[in-house]
């Protein structure tokens with residue numbers, strides 16, 4: 001998944017559990033990586049259809065979040081991602097004409113899941129880059145729990161899954177990166193048994209007449225400009241946390257808070273958010289008031305959102 005992962009587990013079976021978790025991650029990576037010709041996602045993108053129970057389940061979640069976010073999350077952005085070539089050898093800014101031609105192949109309606117079968121139409125291609133790490137976090141958490149592990153940290157390149165609390169029973173402390181200087185942090189979140197996932201401008205991108213980051217607004221085919229430079233989602237489910245961080249980044253502050261209300265009302269899912277705006281504000285939902293401790297050296301203005 002093009003990142004460094006660190007798994008830490010405590011207790012009797014920790015070592016065997018970690019071996020099994022590593023195996024799970026390698027299997028998932030081999031299945032979901034669209035840049036690996038032998039993956040299941042590559043087969044889907046090549047043949048237009050594939051049967052796989054797990055991929056169908058994950059695609060279904062991606063589609064559901066796509067719909068709930070009004071298309072801000074769209075796992076069919078692959079052709080647009082390729083045109084920008086963010087992680088390749090020749091990143092570039094595609095012309096408006098090129099982007100509008102590519103957008104004809106992008107859209108949630110071009111992706112369908114029927115039982116274990118996934119299908120693409122209109123030349124669409126699947127890219128699970130916005131959800132795969134979180135899903136992998138869920139899978140690792142399940143494997144560790146099956147081995148009887150009750151205390152673990154699943155760090156998938158900065159997206160963190162917490163299994164239980166620390167071995168001494170106290171909550172974990174998770175540093176939230178400063179998007180302007182990722183070696184520093186915005187603050188510390190105290191949490192247990194949840195996922196903390198961040199989408200930010202600093203992760204992948206390039207410079208050419210300005211900085212271009214890798215989170216695409218599916219309406220324009222261009223890096224999203226929503227007024228946010230980073231979104232951290234705290235949510236009990238890894239796949240949801242991951243996809244929602246990407247969706248919120250595209251939606252901006254008002255859209256993110258509206259999506260949060262929709263999730264609570266329609267899915268009975270509670271999420272908390274830390275939003276960093278491009279004018280130097282860190283705004284966090286009131287549910288984090290007791291759990292988020294702003295960094296003292298920070299240059300940001302911190303505000304709880306009372307909604």
Ligand code: AMP
Nearest residue numbers: 072073074075129130199214215216246
């Ligand atoms: P994340 O770092 O989780 O926010 O995911 C970013 C990755 O998700 C990108 O590298 C793309 O592979 C993919 N992606 C980019 N824009 C979108 C979008 N609007 N919806 C879904 N996936 C996206």
Ligand code: MG
Nearest residue numbers: 130242243246
């Ligand atoms: Mg994501």
